[in-house]
Amino acid sequence: xxxxxxxxxxxxxxxxxxxxxxxxxxxxxxxxxxxxxxxxxxxxxxxxxxxxxxxxxxxxxxxxxxxxxxxxxxxxxxxxxxxxxxxxxxxxxxxxxxxxxxxxxxxxxxxxxxxxxxxxxxxxxxxxxxxxxxxxxxxxxxxxxxxxxxxxxxxxxxxxxxxxxxxxxxxxxxxxxxxxxxxxxxxxxxxxxxxxxxxxxxxxxxxxxxxxxxxxxxxxxxxxxxxxx
Ligand SMILES: Nc1ncnc2c1ncn2[C@@H]1O[C@H](COP(=O)(O)OP(=O)(O)OP(=O)(O)O)[C@@H](O)[C@H]1O
Numbered sequence: 001x002x003x004x005x006x007x008x009x010x011x012x013x014x015x016x017x018x019x020x021x022x023x024x025x026x027x028x029x030x031x032x033x034x035x036x037x038x039x040x041x042x043x044x045x046x047x048x049x050x051x052x053x054x055x056x057x058x059x060x061x062x063x064x065x066x067x068x069x070x071x072x073x074x075x076x077x078x079x080x081x082x083x084x085x086x087x088x089x090x091x092x093x094x095x096x097x098x099x100x101x102x103x104x105x106x107x108x109x110x111x112x113x114x115x116x117x118x119x120x121x122x123x124x125x126x127x128x129x130x131x132x133x134x135x136x137x138x139x140x141x142x143x144x145x146x147x148x149x150x151x152x153x154x155x156x157x158x159x160x161x162x163x164x165x166x167x168x169x170x171x172x173x174x175x176x177x178x179x180x181x182x183x184x185x186x187x188x189x190x191x192x193x194x195x196x197x198x199x200x201x202x203x204x205x206x207x208x209x210x211x212x213x214x215x216x217x218x219x220x221x222x223x224x225x226x227x228x229x
Pocket of ligand 1: 012013014020021040041044048204
């Protein structure tokens with residue numbers, strides 16, 4: 001088991017107003033899973049993904065990564081998890097538009113202290129771009145790319161540090177149907193190669209591409225189904 005949440009809640013408080021975004025989430029994720037988190041707008045999908053990715057903390061309950069309680073980790077440990085264990089893919093790509101494709105993909109290497117590891121990954125960047133079908137764009141500025149190509153760059157950036165898990169928040173939200181299909185094919189292939197993939201989506205097509213679908217409503221899991229075929 002790679003991830004376990006036990007009765008996790010999240011409350012946001014602003015100006016004395018309190019909002020319960022997650023209301024007792026219990027969930028286990030095994031290595032190699034391909035999961036969609038779905039639900040209507042405001043159901044808590046992004047809040048849950050942010051807690052899983054250690055971008056935010058829970059209000060109560062326990063979150064364990066590979067058996068260790070995240071509550072005990074200091075900021076440095078959480079930052080290293082974000083850089084080494086998780087690869088993040090976002091709806092708006094979040095690329096540095098005036099950087100080239102290669103510069104964007106290799107950006108997270110800035111935080112890698114181990115020189116040998118860093119060099120190896122730098123050398124592997126070209127193969128990664130080839131795998132994502134954007135090697136011919138290596139030296140191009142990302143501002144000039146199509147939406148689908150930009151998302152491939154963002155996936156490359158998420159993969160460069162060889163994470164265990166890919167966390168994608170509406171990865172196809174800014175793409176047309178055909179390009180969305182292509183991007184889901186890329187994620188499917190990564191999953192087949194062993195990566196654990198969690199996708200937040202409100203798009204039934206995207207959810208259908210995943211093997212397990214977890215549906216949230218008002219901060220609670222209302223269904224959790226795994227496709228058997
Ligand atoms: N930082 C915050 N401060 C206050 N309330 C927040 C904050 N972040 C999220 N919320 C609230 O928590 C609820 C869940 O938000 P969340 O973004 O997780 O929903 P979502 O299911 O991802 O929605 P969407 O599909 O619209 O992105 C919403 O009602 C939202 O307004």
